[in-house]
Every structure is written in C-alpha cells, then in structure tokens.
Amino acid sequence: MSTETLEFQAEARQLLELMVHSIYSNKDIFLRELISNASDALDKRRLAGLQDESLKADDLRIEIEADSEARTLTVRDNGIGMSRDEVVGLIGTIARSGTAETLRRLKESKESADLIGQFGVGFYSVFMVADKVTLLTRKTGEAAGVRWESDGDGTYTVETVEDAPEGTSVRLHLRPTDQEDGLHDYTDAAKIREIVKRYSDFISFPVTMGDETLNSMKALWARPRSEVSDEEYHEFYRHVSHDWSEPLDIIQMRAEGTFEYEALLFLPARAPHDLYQRDARHGLQLYVKRVFILDDSRELLPDHLRFVKGVVDAADLSLNISREILQQDRHIQLIRRRLAKKILASIKELMGKDADKYRTFWREFGPAVKEGLLDPSEDHKAILDISSFASTAGEEPTTLADYIERMPEGQDKIYFMTGDTRAQIENSPHMEAFKAKGYEVLLLTDRVDEIWVEGVREYAGTEFRSIARGEVDLTSDEEASPEQAEAYAPVLTWLNETLDDVKDVRLTTRLTSSPACLVSDDDGLTPALEKMYKAMGQELPPVKRILELNPGHALVGALRAAHEKRADDPELKETAELLYGTALLAEGGDLADPARFAALLADRLGKTL
Secondary structure (H helix, E strand, C coil): CCCEEEECCHHHHHHHHHHHCCCCCCCCHHHHHHHHHHHHHHHHHHHHHHHCHHHCCCCCCEEEEEECCCCEEEEEECCCCCCHHHHHHHHCCCCCCCCHHHHHHHHHCCCCCCHHHHHCCHHHHHHHCEEEEEEEEECCCCCCEEEEEECCCCEEEEEEECCCCCEEEEEEEECCCEHHHCECCCCCHHHHHHHHHHHCCCCCCCEEECCEECCCCCCHHHCCHHHCCHHHHHHHHHHHHCCCCCCCEEEEEEECCCCCEEEEEEECCCCCCCCCCCCCCCCEEEEECCEEEEEEEHHHCCHHHCCCEEEEEECCCCCCCCHHHHHHCHHHHHHHHHHHHHHHHHHHHHHHHCHHHHHHHHHHHHHHHHHHHHCCCCCHHHHHHCCEEEECCEEEEEEHHHHHHHCCCCCCEEEEEECCCHHHHHCCHHHHHHHHHCCCEEEECCCCHHHHHHHCCEECCEEEEECCECCCCCCCCCCCCHHHHHHHHHHHHHHHHHCCCEEEEEECCCCCCCCEEEEECCCCCCHHHHHHHHHCCCCCCCCCEEEEECCCCHHHHHHHHHHHHCCCCHHHHHHHHHHHHHHHHHCCCCCCCHHHHHHHHHHHHHHHC
C-alpha cells in the first residue's frame, strides 16, 4: 500500500498547537508517557501469551536509544503492537479526551503542573520536545507493520511496512536544547537515567539503555514501607489511578500462611466523575506472582468501596481462570473480605489521626460507603463506625459515637429525619418538639439514606428512630392530657370521615408551633421512598398517612370549637382540606390538586380581610 496522508482530528490539531507552544515548564514527562504506553503494550502482550501460546514472548522489554549526533531519541518495545486501524484511531484522534472542555482547561491553566497526564493525552506530549516523530509498529500475529510519521503541522502519513519488527518504536527528532523553555538535552544519558528513575522505576519490565538497566523493576507493594518514599507511592498511585492529586492515605498489607497475597491500596482525595455510573471502571489491578491478570477486577472489593485504587498480588490463583470462575474463587472471596475489613479499619484510624483528611474523604465518598449498609452480608457496625452525618448539633457532621455521648438524660434513641435538603428538614414541623427538648436529630439528605434506614435498626445497642414515622412520646406536664384527648375525640372522628387522603387523625406531642403534620406508619413508606420507587417504574398502591394535630395551636382549637357548633357547615370541610394541604406543603410534598387548594386559600383569605 502506498503512503497515505491524513489530517488530524480538529481537536488533535488544536492540542498539537498547544504542545508545540506549551506553557508547561516540565517537558520531561514526555518520556514517562512513552514508557507508560510501552509498559501497557507489554502487559497486553504478556496476557495475550497466556491465552495463546503462539503469541508468547519471553524477553519483554523497553529499550531506549539516544543518538546525540542525529539528535534522535527512540523508545522501543516488543509488546502487542498496533494495527493500521488502531494507529489511525489512537494516534490521529483524541479518542478519550478530545473535547472542547479539555482544550479550554489546557489553555486557561497557568500552572506548571503535569496537566498532560491529567488529561490523558499521552502520546501527544512528544511534540513538546520533537519537531518530527516516526512511529513504527507491528501488531503481534499480523504479517505487516505500519509506519506513522508527523511533524505536528496538522497532518500525518501512514504506510505499510512489510519487514517491521513486532512491537512499537517511537523515534523523536528532537528540538534544539533550550533551558529557558525547559528543553534539556534528551540524548544525554544522565538526563534519561534521571527521568526513568523518577517516573518509571516501578515499571515491572526492564527499561534498558545499551547494556544498562535503568529501573529497579521491584514491585512497590513488595517493598517495606520504610524503604519507599512518599513520592514513589504518589507516582505509583498516579500510574494505577490516572489521578494526578495525592492520595489521602496509603494502605499496605500482606497475608501469609496457607494463602498468600500482597496489596497496596490508596484512598483517593476526590471522587471520579463516574463514581455512580454503572459502566464505570471500578476495581483493583490483579497480579498473580507478578504476572498481570486483570486491570479492573471488581471482585476484589465490595461495590461500596469501589473508589479504592491499587494492586493485589496473589501467590496461589490459577492463571487460566476466566472472569466468571474468578467471581466464584474462594480465595478471591477471602481477599475481598480481608481487604474490606482493612480499608474500613484504616479509615477509622484516619478519623483519629487527621480529621481534615477524614472530612475530605467523607465529603467525597460518604454516600458510596453508605451503600454497604444495604447489603446484609456486609459489616454494618464497621461502616457505621466510620460514618458521619449532618445534625442539629452544629454545622460539622457528627459520628454516631459522638452523638450517643451527647445524648441528654431521658433520651434513649438516635433520632433522625430524611429529606431532600438540610434546610427542608430543619424547617419541618416534625422538628419542633425535638428542638424544644434539646434532642439532637440527624439530618439525612443522601438518596441512599432513604433506603438503608429501612434495614439498619440500631447502633451500639441504641435504636434508630425516625421523627417522621410512628408515634413519638415527648409528653410533659404542659402537653397532651387525657382531658384533651376526650375533648378532641369528636372532631378527630369527623376529620377521619372527611379527609379521604389520610389513614388516621390523632393528637400529637411532637408539634409546638405548627398546627399539623403528616407522619408515616412505623412500617410505612416515606414520601421520598415512594417517589424513588415510582421513578424506577414500580407501581405502588395508594399510600395514606397519618395527620397529627397540635392541640395547643389556636387553629386546631378553633376548628374543634367550630365543629361543636356547626359540624355540617361546608366551609368547615374546606378548612379541613386546607389544614391537610398546609401539612403536606410543610414537609415538601405535592398537592393532588394545587389549583383547588389555591382557590380555597384565596377565598378564605378574602373573607378575613
């Protein structure tokens, strides 16, 4: 096939322009990107060899060749290689990050941070240091290779090469050295050693230059903590997570005995944008005896800890297991339980040693962690131990242990209320008596809170209790009495007969300033949970709730007095409708007939003026 000239994707052309005239002072990262790409190709070649003996290669390596006279630098690997279509698709376009937002952030950034790595544009970084790039590649198992070449001017050439070796080589024709522009002499052996040691020492394949091996190849997770610097851990974290911020915590563990494995895990400092997407890549890297097996092994962690990054290296798993068999492997299940226990214990330690880091962690990942409370097989106590909740005690979230410690004499339950926002809950009529009593209430606003409170009944022997469900006994000498109950019995019976949308009408001690509120049965659905089920397409029978009245409120007293005098008055029935509607609105509910409610309210207000 003759040489073909093609144009870069529009976003790629803009990115190349930015690379050539880059504001980044650290040009060294181009070599890190090339070595990382080569390592990925070698990993794929090794995995392919496990599946097909004919694709196996015993001497997987990365070679660096510098020619100071010709001003070229070549990075070569004998990995999986690329086909012609892959070269055009992967190099000619920005498949994953070619968006206007990416380019905008690149243009607007004034920092010298390694933003290229953040945006995942990898290969394009070579144009920071080279004015021409030649890529020669042949995919393992294919007869012919491909030569790709570009000077970064917006076009590139592709041609078929019959005698190309397996793997990929990238040859850079380097720009002149310019210290002010951050361009070092990248043919200098000392500079190459420095970059490889800094960025690629953990690569599990030998990175060679001539007869010299530049990296240690010792797995970071196998080295004692005392022998590894924080910078090395952080660089390894960036390698496995593609997150360029530092992790909040590093968790290292080793299991020995009948079943051996090592793990190096990281708690990220920020949630990825796809944390709650079903098809997102969540999971740890799995190795067996230093052989890479899976890049996204979800089976190693329960789903509520899917944000944890890192590697697990096991000694006794079979190498020819399929993903389905892996899910059933008893050793995988054992690792999963032990890793989850260790992670939760480490988060608990973080609470005590660095409150700021813990608060960052919980703000980013709290809702995901609480998903573990939905699984009856998980350790709910360990999850609740590390959980924090907004409460009426202050602006900062509180742990359950601290809540129990603050409980005043006479309180024997952990009170909570669910809702859409903190403000909505704090202004709810249900809160009135609890504020008056000085009882702290947890304010649960995450969507998962609506579900887990249905199944988790207590913490450390103290019962959870919703202030919006069932009856709440907060009586005092000044509140509801048997005499009041007897006096209100007729109007309560009449309201039960008049209001079709309620299950029952009763007096309450939970209100101090509002006339009425709506509550659910102890085993009934909350309005928010009802909405969630309906949003998922589940049809539910009509849910009727209980209307509770405050006998100390003037409106309720006036309604009782009016009922005694003129029980058959049609306007009295309209007043009952308005009372129910205001209770529904006060909790953020939806009126069945807003127009009728508005008309009744306007008519009633007009008669009072």
